[in-house]
Structures are given as C-alpha cells and as structure tokens.
Amino acid sequence: MTEAVENSTQYMTDDDLRAIASYLQSLPASSGVQPAPVAASDTAMIVGKKVYESQCNACHVSNGSGIRKMIPTLANNPQMNSADPSSLLNVVLKGSQGPLTHTNPTAAGMPDFAWKLSDSNIPDVMTYTRNSWGNAAAPVTSDMVAKARADLQSKSWAGGSQSQ
Numbered sequence: 001m002t003e004a005v006e007n008s009t010q011y012m013t014d015d016d017l018r019a020i021a022s023y024l025q026s027l028p029a030s031s032g033v034q035p036a037p038v039a040a041s042d043t044a045m046i047v048g049k050k051v052y053e054s055q056c057n058a059c060h061v062s063n064g065s066g067i068r069k070m071i072p073t074l075a076n077n078p079q080m081n082s083a084d085p086s087s088l089l090n091v092v093l094k095g096s097q098g099p100l101t102h103t104n105p106t107a108a109g110m111p112d113f114a115w116k117l118s119d120s121n122i123p124d125v126m127t128y129t130r131n132s133w134g135n136a137a138a139p140v141t142s143d144m145v146a147k148a149r150a151d152l153q154s155k156s157w158a159g160g161s162q163s164q
Contacts, residue, residue, distance in 0.1 A: 006101035034081065037136040038127055042140055048128025054112065056129070064133035070098070070108045075133035075149050085126060085140050089148040092122055093155075114154035119145040 012020075038045055053062070061064050064074035074080055079087060095112035113122065123140040130137035148154075 002099045005101060009102070010099070010101040016099070031044075034136050035138060038131040038139055042139075044124045044127040044129075045131065047125035048126070049132075051117065051125040052128055055117070056125065059108075059110075064129065064135075067108075069103050070106065072127050074135070075137065080135045082131050082138050082160065085130070085137070085144065086148065088126060088130075088139070089122075089145065090152060092117075092126065093145075093149055093152055097135075112155065114159045115156070116151060118157045118159055119149065131143055 020128075040046075041125075052060075059071045060074050065071040071127075091110060093112060093114040095110050097109035098107045100107035117125070119142045122145045123142050126140040129135065130140065149156075
C-alpha cells in the first residue's frame with residue numbers, strides 16, 4: 001500500500017473521500033460474527049503482553065493508540081481483527097516502510113522482527129494485540145508463524161531453536 005499512498009491516495013480531495021465513504025456505506029453490512037476475545041488470563045495473552053511491552057510499546061504505545069499520522073493504531077484496527085493474520089505476519093516478519101507523504105515526512109516504518117522473536121513469541125504477541133483494546137480475533141499459532149516464515153523466506157530467529 002505504500003506506493004498507493006505515496007502516488008495516489010494522499011492526493012485525494014475531500015470530495016473524493018466523501019464519494020468513497022458514500023460508496024462503502026451503500027454496501028451491505030458484514031454478516032460475520034466477531035469472535036469473543038481471548039481471555040486475559042490465557043498464557044499467550046500473558047506472555048504476549050510482556051513481549052509487546054518490551055518490543056512494541058515504544059511505537060504503538062501501551063494502549064495500542066500508536067502515534068498520530070506516523071505509527072498505526074492497533075486499537076479497534078480492522079486488520080488486527082481480520083480472520084486471516086497473514087498480512088500481519090508479513091509485517092512482523094519482514095517489516096514495513098511507511099509511505100512518504102506531506103503528513104508523514106519521516107516515512108516511519110516498522111522493523112522486521114523475524115531475527116528478534118521466536119516462533120513462539122510472535123504468535124503470543126500477535127494473539128495479545130489481536131485481542132486487546134477492543135480487538136477480538138482468533139489466536140495466532142506457532143505453526144502459522146513457521147509457515148509464514150518459510151513462505152516469506154524471512155530471516156531466521158537469532159536465538160537459535162524456534163521453540164524458545
């Protein structure tokens with residue numbers, strides 16, 4: 001999406017945005033039922049919170065609000081609530097460069113965490129973020145992370161064995 005934002009959507013007028021909003025409001029509502037959030041007492045949530053506090057908190061902030069016009073909010077984020085976590089796995093494993101726009105001149109991005117977090121820490125922190133601050137989504141598993149790591153040919157975890 002970086003190219004789309006840099007080369008296109010940042011230049012939309014208020015009329016363009018109203019037309020898009022009008023179109024989206026004309027579509028039928030989703031019939032999908034949002035799952036119940038994973039309990040805060042779940043081991044993945046407890047470990048995930050610790051990983052979040054040490055690795056994600058500086059940018060995404062303790063309440064998941066991010067930094068306005070620079071770091072995305074995770075709270076009530078549709079991508080966080082997606083049934084399919086593959087896009088999020090891609091960002092966590094490979095990182096993402098933010099778009100360079102007139103409102104985001106730093107083009108702040110997210111570093112890759114493939115080398116830094118194991119296949120057990122990544123699903124814990126993703127399960128935590130996908131079930132905090134108003135989000136509710138199915139847990140992410142170690143198998144999902146291992147498959148994404150292989151599919152994306154991402155870096156290996158620097159800590160050695162992936163089971164840590």
